[in-house]
Amino acid sequence: MSRVLLHDRRIVVDGRPRLLLAGEVHYFRLPRAAWTDRLDRLRECGGDTVATYVPWLWHELPDGSVDLTGRTHEQRDLAGFLDLAHERGLYAVVRPGPFIMAEVKNEGLPYRVYDEHPHLLPTTWDGRAITTRTVDYLAPEFLAAAEGWYAEVMPLIAERLADHGGPVIGVQLDNEIGMLSWVTNSPDLTDVVCEDLRRWAVDRYGKETAAERVGADPGDPDAWAAALRSPAESRSLTLHDDLGRYMRDRYRRYVVALRESAERHGVTGVPFLINVHGTGGGRGRTFPIGISQLFEAYRGQPQLTSGSDYYLGDLTVTNVADLYVSNAFLAAVHDAHQPPTSLEFEAGNGDYGQDLSTLYPPEAIELKARLCVAQGNRLLNLYLFAGGYNPPLAEPVGDGNDRIAFTGERHGFAAPVDPEGRLNPTYAAARRALHAVRGVADLLADSDEENDGLALGFVPDHYLTEYHHPASASRAEQVADLERFRGMGPRDVLARALLLAGYSFPAVDLQSPLPADTPPVIALASAATLGREVQQRLVEHLHGGGRLLLHGVLPEQDHDGNPCTLLADALGLTVTGRVDDGPQSFPSVVGHGWAAGRAEARVGYAQRLAGDAAEPVLTEVASGEACAVEVTVGAGRALVVAADVPCDLDFWRTAVERLGARRRLAPDADGPGLVLTSTVDRAGQRLLHLVNVAPSAVTVSLGWHGAPLLGGRRLRVPARTGMILPYGVRVGAATLLETTCELVGRDGDTLLLRPTQGDDEVLLATDRPVTASRGSVHTADGRVTVRLPGGPDDEPVRITLA
Template sequence: MATVSLDGRRILIDGRPRLVLAGEVHYFRLAPDAWAHRLILLRDAGCDTVATYVPWLWHELPDGTVDLHGRTHPQRDLAGFLDLAHAHGLRALVRPGPFVMAELKNEGIPHRLYRDSPHLVPVTWDGAPVPSRTLDYLAPAFLDAAERWYAAVMPPIAARLATNGGPVVAVQLDNEIGMLSWITNSPDLTDEVCGDLRRWAVARYGPAEAAARVGAPVDDPRAWAAALRRPAEERSLAVHDDIGRYMRDRYRRYVAFLHASARRHGVVGVPFLVNVHGTSEGRGRTFPIGISQLFESYRGIAQLTSGSDLYLGDLTVTNAPDLYVANAFLAAAHDADQPLTSLEFEAGSGDYGEDLSTLHPPEAVELKTRLCVAQGTRLLNLYLFAGGHNPPLETPVGDGNDRIAFTGERHGFAAPVGPEGALNAGYGAVRRVFAAVRAAAAILADSDEENDGFALAFVPDHYLTEYRHPASAARAAQVADLERFRGTGPRDVLARALLLAGFSFPAVDVQSASELPPVLVLASAATLRRNVQERLAAYVRDGGRLLLHGLLPERDVDGTPCTVLADALGLRVTGRVDARSDYFPSVTAAGRPEVRVGHAQLLAGGTPVLRTVHTGEPCAVDVTAGVGRAMVIAADYPCDLGFWRDAMAALGVTPRLRHDADPGLLVTSTVDGAGQRLLHLLNVAPSASRCTLAYRDRPVLGGRRLHLPARAGLMLPYGIRIGPATLRETTCELLRLTDAEVVLRPTQEVGADVAVFDTPPTRITGGETEGDGTTVIPTGTGPLHVTFDRANRS
């Protein structure tokens, strides 16, 4: 038996921090005689855990009974699959829905619920039916059905928990909650939901204010529902805000129901997980919408954490900031114990339609893996690791193919292991990067990313934008403003500039965090809730330092004027210019060339930092307020790394890691409680990089130039203990580490690698010493083995 718990943002297995490296294999899409082959491939790729969905649609039979042991079909033997995984030395992560998506029809819900209970299918704006296969999560009939499903599926999972001597170390509750209504802009607005929202609004605001916000009496259900389904323009912003907030409360209650049901049916003693959706078209700019929808469902809940869906394709200078910020924002919505996990970590070629319209390079999974583990991700689930075949439904429904999924007979065309078991280039890439991660896993599992003393502001309200009534011009304008300026800044420049300039940073939820860091970086739109403006105003007056990029806020979320932050900073917005087909706003900064921008908000007050060329009016200013300071950059200034370094330096922040590479190199570091560090370098550029590196003004390796091939990464040990000795620094990556030996992989050109110890080694294979004997030079391209005598341990 084993213990599994979440503590201090770590995953503890038998009391020790561990990384969980998983891959998704769908037993229900594979004949049982193929299960062992896929599990062996999974283990050989470096995974220690298998993950799988459990589709209700497939396991429930026409007579209403549930088969989870293969008595009616061998591909229904969930219990046998988990037992086989255990026999192969693998852990398991189980994802039993009720919704599972995975290209399954009805998102994995049995057809009978749609056929026999049509009232469960919501209506939305203007009373129209929803366009997706979603259901009312909190409808009593659905909860009753979900309870019966959990009553069937949880006991065989519970019998195989790690705490009972089995393989299961975690269980996911539902999947991508709220995603279907978001991507279709279709909030659930049935009579029952509208009535529940009415009760929620009255409890929140009182009857009079609730009626005024929505524009309907609270004692007239029909009028109230009509006002929600088609908001009056003058109340549109308030109604949209209330719908979004209410839906977040619904998701919280739904997760609480599932959590309690799973425990009622025996799943106790292992962590639970909630999957957060939001990446789209190779970008992560919308990922925080999923966080904002769901974080109230898991924050502060013991032994429950969230995991990301990360579908970003290749990793380049375009979307590397998206991944970095997605992880930072996800962590900002966690409590002190909840670790980062990624429950769907894209590992495939991108050919999801089997039409060869997209092929991601195999090094993409290597780069994304390296960045995620550098940021403290403790669990990665490669999705999808192995493809398979969709079996026919037990009872035909006449939908064209009568299979469980809409992808046809074959599924998982892009996976590292294809439907028939063939390997593609992604398999080798996974194997390479997981070998590197596993070699450093004992350090990574107990390390945290270091940062440069500032945080990026996460404003969940900026992402309460998934719904907009098609007829509301006010809502359309508000959402467009938020989408342009929030999070990573206009043109995504803010996060990109900070990363490429050598900074690393966490994020902080400025709406709820108990403390804010000494320096805060905020990408802001014209809309910012009054209480957040008040908090930021007090923060600066009390000595905080703020970098604001985008627009100085002028409105509350309901559209009413609100200039609390501007007033506290002594600033006034005097106008705004935007680029047009015949007008090209340009700005100048002292000592820098004139540049064209897409917008410039004109400001009065403070010391000018940027001025518009046409009028000479300031659009970026440096101000003091109370005992604090703010730099307000209200123009989409380009990604001039020198400009952004200077702006941060003015607020007292410089990067602890400095390099002289061309743009495209990301650098950060992790450290454990004993002070052992790894220096993480990722070259996301399409060309090779050469650089020197300094850590806190001390040259790394004496200023030796490091070479990184295009699209490659390194994890360099920096102060790692080997029993009685310390590996001070090296150009090599870890291959193995014990209390007496370290095995290193050379990464540079032949003869250019080095490893520096504080004590001369006892024995060396594959290298030779120089100088005082503490410097070891590999003599070839093979592994370097360095051994120390345990008797010398101090």
């Protein structure tokens, strides 16, 4: 039996932190005869965990009975699949819905749920019918149906929990909650939801304020529902704000209901998981919307954590900051015990439409995996690891193919293992990635990412933008402003510049009290809208000696549209105007002081600022007025950059250094595209992570807080590859001080290393004799240097202490 706990942002199995490397294999899409092969392929790839959805639609039969043991079809034998995974030495993460998505029709719900309760399909804006197959999550009829499904599936899962001696170490509750309504801009506004929102608003504000914010009497249900569905322009901003906040509370209550149901039916003693959606088009700019929608459903909940749903395609300079910031924002709203995970970690080649319009380079999976584990992800689930076939529905519905999914007969044709069991190039890339991580998995499982005294500010309410009534001009203007300036900054330059300049940084939730370990420098990409409490928190941060890098525009209003200039007033700044790019307008800026000497730069906008104590850093050329300034506030200092200046790495590095942040790894690289960070465990053992997303090789020398690493030698990081270099890692009676090799494994007094440079070195501190399977060994003053000449790239070197 194994005890599984979430503790201190770790997944702890039998008292030991574990890094879980999983792959999604759908038993219901594969004949039983193929199960062993796919599970063994997963193990060969480096996986230790299998994940699978459990489609309610497939297991419930026309007579209302449920088959989970294969009595009616071998591909309904969930019990047999989990038992086989256990026999093959794999853990399991089970995802029984009720919603599963996975291209299954009705998102996994049986047709009879809709047939018996047609009112569960929500009404939305202006009384229109919703265009997806989502339902009213909290409708009593749906919760009763979901309870019936859980009553069938959860006891079977409970019998196979790890603490009962089985393979199951985690259970996901539902899938991508709220996603369907968001992507279609169709909030659920059934009569039941409108009534529930009325109670919520009255409890929150009282009747009079609720009426004022929505524009209808809470005592008149029809008028109240009409006001929600067709907002008056004069109430649009307050109504949209309340609608978003209510939906977050609604999702929280839904997760509570599902968890209580699962626990009633025996699922206890393993973590529960929530899948967060939001990437699209190869970008992660909207991923924080999913975080904002769902973080109240999991933050602070014991033995429950979230996981990302990452579909970013290739990883390049375009979107590497998207992935980095998404991981940081996700962690920012976790509590002290909740580890980040990735429950859908894209593993395919991108040919999802089977039209060869897209093919991702195989190395993308390795780049993304290396970056995610460096940021503390404790579980990666390769999705989809193995393809299969969509079986016919138990009862035809006459929709053209009568299969369980809308992808046709074959499914997962882009996966590393295709439906027929053939391997595409992403399999080898996944294997390289997982095995590279596996060699240091024990260190990664119990380590945390370090930072450079800098944090990116996260404002969840900046992403409360999933709904906007089509006729509301004020809401459209507010959302457009937020989308332009929030998160990673205008043109994504703030986050991209910091990351590619060699900084690593967490995020901090600015809507909650700042934790004691908040880095002294906060970088915030701000729109004109910023909540009063957040503005006040930033003012207090500055007065307490903190520093602030503000990029975007000065906040001038709260989310209700009310004037709010707390931060601007504390900074002693006023906005005197703004110039934007246009057909006959080419705003440009020029530097002053420490920013002087740079070429004049054209920008997309420049907000003109005035302040008696402000020191100009950039001025707008046409007016001569400042658009970037430094100011002192109490014991703190702020740099406000109110123009979308280019991604000039030297400019942004100097800006951050002036606020006191210093890069601990101090890279000296010959080109951009290299992402650097480090992780450290409680014993001080470090791993240095280098990820090159550039299309060409980068050479770099590294320091550690000013002292050169590796004797100051330059490392060559080939195009689109990564390295994890051990630094101060114990190996038996020795300490591996530093090396240019990756650590493949260690066992007692023996370690295996993979050379990366062709002329590699290993530096050990030990008083024991050392031998190496190749290369030369030199000993002096208690230190041993092993020099390794060039050899086959994949041939590891064995070093042994006698």
